[in-house]
Amino acid sequence: xxxxxxxxxxxxxTVLIGTSQVSHAAPSLEKxxxxxxxxxxxxxxxxxxxxxxxxxLEVSMEMKQQASETKQSAYASKGDTSIGGYGELHYNSFKDxxxxxxxxRFVLFFSHEFTDKLRFVSELELEHSIAGEGQTGEIELEQxxxxxxxxxxxxxxxxxxxxxxxxxxxxxxxxxxYGVERNPVxxxxxxxxxxxxxxxxxxxxxxxxxxDVAYTSGLATPTTGSNAYxxxxxxxxxGNAVANDGAITGRVKWTGMxxxxxxxxxxxxxxxxxxxxxxxxxxxxxxxxxxxxxxxxPFGLRALYARWDMDGAAAKAVGRDEQVGWYIEPSFxxxxxxxxxxxxxxxxxxxxDTAATEKKQTDVGVxxxxxxxxxxxxxxxxxxxxxxTDGFNLGLGxxx
Amino acid sequence: MMQSLNRLGFIGIxxxxxxxxxxxxxxxxxxEPEAFLQDTFAExxxxxxxxxxTKSIRPMVEKILGHKPNALRIRYWRKxxxxxxxxxxxxxxxxxxxxxxxxxxxxxxxxVLVFRESRGWEVRHDFFTNQFKGATIQPDHQLxxxxxxxxxATLSVRALRKQAQLALYFDQTLKSP
Numbered sequence: 001x002x003x004x005x006x007x008x009x010x011x012x013x014t015v016l017i018g019t020s021q022v023s024h025a026a027p028s029l030e031k032x033x034x035x036x037x038x039x040x041x042x043x044x045x046x047x048x049x050x051x052x053x054x055x056x057l058e059v060s061m062e063m064k065q066q067a068s069e070t071k072q073s074a075y076a077s078k079g080d081t082s083i084g085g086y087g088e089l090h091y092n093s094f095k096d097x098x099x100x101x102x103x104x105r106f107v108l109f110f111s112h113e114f115t116d117k118l119r120f121v122s123e124l125e126l127e128h129s130i131a132g133e134g135q136t137g138e139i140e141l142e143q144x145x146x147x148x149x150x151x152x153x154x155x156x157x158x159x160x161x162x163x164x165x166x167x168x169x170x171x172x173x174x175x176x177x178y179g180v181e182r183n184p185v186x187x188x189x190x191x192x193x194x195x196x197x198x199x200x201x202x203x204x205x206x207x208x209x210x211x212d213v214a215y216t217s218g219l220a221t222p223t224t225g226s227n228a229y230x231x232x233x234x235x236x237x238x239g240n241a242v243a244n245d246g247a248i249t250g251r252v253k254w255t256g257m258x259x260x261x262x263x264x265x266x267x268x269x270x271x272x273x274x275x276x277x278x279x280x281x282x283x284x285x286x287x288x289x290x291x292x293x294x295x296x297x298p299f300g301l302r303a304l305y306a307r308w309d310m311d312g313a314a315a316k317a318v319g320r321d322e323q324v325g326w327y328i329e330p331s332f333x334x335x336x337x338x339x340x341x342x343x344x345x346x347x348x349x350x351x352x353d354t355a356a357t358e359k360k361q362t363d364v365g366v367x368x369x370x371x372x373x374x375x376x377x378x379x380x381x382x383x384x385x386x387x388x389t390d391g392f393n394l395g396l397g398x399x400x
Numbered sequence: 401m402m403q404s405l406n407r408l409g410f411i412g413i414x415x416x417x418x419x420x421x422x423x424x425x426x427x428x429x430x431x432e433p434e435a436f437l438q439d440t441f442a443e444x445x446x447x448x449x450x451x452x453x454t455k456s457i458r459p460m461v462e463k464i465l466g467h468k469p470n471a472l473r474i475r476y477w478r479k480x481x482x483x484x485x486x487x488x489x490x491x492x493x494x495x496x497x498x499x500x501x502x503x504x505x506x507x508x509x510x511x512v513l514v515f516r517e518s519r520g521w522e523v524r525h526d527f528f529t530n531q532f533k534g535a536t537i538q539p540d541h542q543l544x545x546x547x548x549x550x551x552x553a554t555l556s557v558r559a560l561r562k563q564a565q566l567a568l569y570f571d572q573t574l575k576s577p
Contacts, residue, residue, distance in 0.1 A: 055454035059472045082493045111493055116428075121518060147518065152428055171519070171552045208525065255522045258531055259548030293551035336542075372466055372558060 084109040086399035088174040090181065094391030103129040107142075117149040121157075140237060142195050154203035160238045161200060164212035164251040165265040165289050166190045167304055174397025175375040178331055178341035179363050181393055185325035185347045189306045190289065191232035196247065208256020218247035218269040219285075223277030229320035230349055231287075231308055234272060245271040264290040272310060283312035283321075300331035300341075319353025339367045346385075359387035374398045428515040430524055433486050436499040436513055437477060440484045448475045451570055464541055464565045465489070474570065482508065483574065485567040491517045491556040498560060500532075500567035505575075507535045507564055520556030529560070537568035 027035070085108045092100045106126045113119045122144040128137030145159025162170045168182055169192040186192040198216030205211060219234030220242050227233035236242065246269075253263040267287040275282065291304035307324040315321040325347025333339040343363040350357035365379025377395040437445045453461050453472045461469050470488065477484045482503045488495040494516035501508040510532040512524035522528060528550060535543045543565060549557040 052452075052454070055456065056452050059452055059454060062472065084493055109493070113494075119518070149428075152430070167551070171554075176554050204521070208522075208527070255525075255550055255553075256527065258528055258550065261551035295549050295551070297546045297548070 080113040082109075082111050084111075084400055086173045086175075086397065088180075088395055088397040091394040092181075092391065093393070094389050097389070097391075118146065120144075120146050142193065150203075154201070156199065156201045158199045160195055160197045161214075162193065162195045163214060163216070163249050163267070164200075164202070165194065165249065165267060165287070166192055166306065167291050167293060167302060168192055169194055173399040174377075174395065175369065175373055175399055178329065178339065178367055178377070179343060179365055179379050179393075180377045180395035183327055183329075183343060183345055183363075184359070184361055185304060185306065185327045185345050188232055188349055189308065189323055189325040189347055190287070191235060194235060195238065197238040197241065197243075198246070200249075208254050210253045210255070212249070212251040212253075214249040216247050216249065217241045217243045218245055218274065219272050220274040220276055221272050221283075223273050223281040223314060228318050229272065229283065229310060229315045231272075231323060232349075242274040242276060244274045245269060259295040261293040262291075264288075272315075277314070281312065281314040283310045283315045285310040285315075298333040300329075300333065300339075302329040302331075303327070316352055319350040319355065319357070321352040323349045324351045336372075337369050339369075341365060341367070341379075348386075356386060358385045359383065360385040361387065365393075373400060428521075429513070430515065431499070431511060431513050433497070433499065433513055436486070436511055437484060440482070440499070440501050440509070441477065441479055446477050446479045448477055450475055451573070457569075457573055460541060460569060461566065464569060465562055470495075476570065478574070483567075483571045485563075485570060486513070487563045487566060489559040489563050491520055491559040493517065496523075496556060496559050496563075498563045500564055502567050502571040505536055505568070505571065507532045507568065509533070510560065510564055512560070515556075517556060520550070520553030522550045522553050523556040523560050528557075532560075532564050535564060535568070537565060537572060541565060541569060543568075 085106075087106045088104050090100075090102045090104045092102070104127065106129070108124050109122065110124070111119060111121045123142045125140045125142050126137060127140060128135075131137040131139045141160060143159075143161050145157045145161045147155055147157035149155045164170065166186045168177060168186050169190060172182065172193060182192065196214075196216035196218070198214060200212060200214035200216070202212040203210065217236065217238060219231060220236050221227075221229045221231065221234035223229070247267060249265065249267040251263060251265040253261065255261050265287070267289075269285045271282045272285040273281055273283060285308055287306065287308050289304070289306040291302070294301045303326070305326040308322065310316075310321045310323075312321070325345065327343055327345040327347075329341055329343040331339055331341035341364070343361075345361040345363075346358060348358040361381055361383045363379050363381045365377060368376045370376070375395075375397045377397065378392070380392045381390065383389050431439075451474045453469050453474065458469070470490075475486070482501060485500045485502070486497065487500065488497050490496070495514075496512060496517065497514035499509070499511045499513050501510075510529040512529065515521055515524055531545075531547050532543075535545050535547075538544050543561065547557070547561055
């Protein structure tokens with residue numbers, strides 16, 4: 001019993017001493033709280049870091065997947081070849097005419113960069129959805145040229161290309177302009193879309209000036225019939241084109257301040273008929289075109305004037321020795337998605353005669369861009385003078 | 401006579417092209433990225449850092465670009481309140497390389513470094529890029545000022561506007577907690 005008491009006393013003293021030691025080493029509650037807070041902070045930081053690393057790992061996995069897909073893609077494996085395109089579906093409803101639904105243009109661009117200074121550019125177009133004998137549409141090669149840079153300001157190209165004239169001849173993707181159909185002045189007077197085969201030089205002259213000079217095949221207008229000397233009927237589209245007489249085109253453009261473009265083009269053909277008519281029907285011809293494009297904030301303005309002058313008695317006899325037109329188009333961008341416009345056009349392919357052959361057209365409409373490269377359009381057109389096709393147009397356009 | 405002149409004209413121009421071609425130089429490099437960085441950080445270019453287009457910022461990046469991002473890791477350079485970004489965005493077909501400097505959340509400078517597109521080269525001019533100076537990004541991630549476009553260069557203008565927005569957005573995310 002004595003022994004038990006001694007052992008108990010000894011054990012108690014040991015516990016007491018131990019407790020006294022623990023009590024001495026234990027942090028205060030405040031210290032423990034501080035430590036806890038620090039640990040919590042570390043946990044949060046580690047958690048954030050963990051989240052960041054997990055996300056980066058996901059990105060890495062995606063990049064690896066993309067790289068793998070790139071290797072499998074025929075196009076992407078040719079990294080210097082790129083494709084693009086645009087298209088437009090139109091619904092036309094005109095007075096006293098059948099309503100029409102037309103996939104007006106389906107276009108594919110293919111380009112290839114041989115080197116940094118040498119590239120190939122092409123544009124292949126299917127018009128009116130179906131082509132072939134007896135069909136309404138056509139397949140057209142509008143561009144196919146090789147371009148070479150002399151330096152970082154001057155280039156040359158050879159092949160089939162769009163002539164440097166007008167506003168929409170070179171830039172006509174549907175989301176870049178107002179109105180479902182392209183304006184009638186550039187269509188019938190310039191005549192857009194106009195492409196020829198040949199060579200061209202272009203470059204920058206400084207102070208916002210740039211130049212284009214082209215030596216190409218020319219038009220071959222009929223010399224008889226209702227379309228005699230009508231420029232639009234002379235487009236040969238570089239399909240076995242008669243190239244007895246070439247054409248030279250020069251343009252000077254100034255884009256020296258934001259939002260403003262001023263340009264003038266002169267084009268000369270030594271014989272618009274390519275010598276295809278009977279003797280005495282030859283006609284040398286000159287086109288002069290000038291335009292201004294201005295955009296300031298939401299306000300936009302386009303204005304263009306174009307005029308053909310043709311020599312020769314035969315062209316004069318049918319009143320086609322002068323063909324002229326102009327238009328003005330104010331617009332307002334309500335928001336990035338919505339824009340409205342109005343356009344007034346006057347043009348006359350028989351301006352050389354005294355008959356009242358001048359055509360007038362007013363368009364008013366709206367564009368809606370659900371995406372920057374996709375557009376829905378609606379416009380109303382009213383014609384007067386020698387034309388009387390009134391109605392409305394609906395359109396869907398895209399580019400990529 | 402005219403036909404002979406025509407032939408001579410074509411042959412002459414073809415010869416010019418051929419001769420000129422032997423002396424051709426690549427176009428479109430207006431400033432090397434290294435030179436742009438040295439211009440920006442005259443006192444010494446800082447070490448590059450990397451921003452990852454993780455899922456937390458990716459939706460906004462896609463909204464600004466209007467498509468999936470081409471790069472998921474973007475290098476940038478930062479010193480004090482300034483950050484410099486070298487970004488690539490396709491206009492029509494080819495990437496445009498642009499340097500953007502952001503200072504205190506505002507655009508200090510936009511410089512087209514490499515332009516590879518066949519149209520729209522006007523965007524490289526100072527009169528165009530100077531419009532971005534002082535621009536900030538709004539809560540809807542649009543720029544706070546309108547940028548006047550260039551006729552015929554719509555896609556290049558659009559690409560530069562996106563690059564400016566993106567640099568401002570990235571800069572903003574660096575300062576977010």
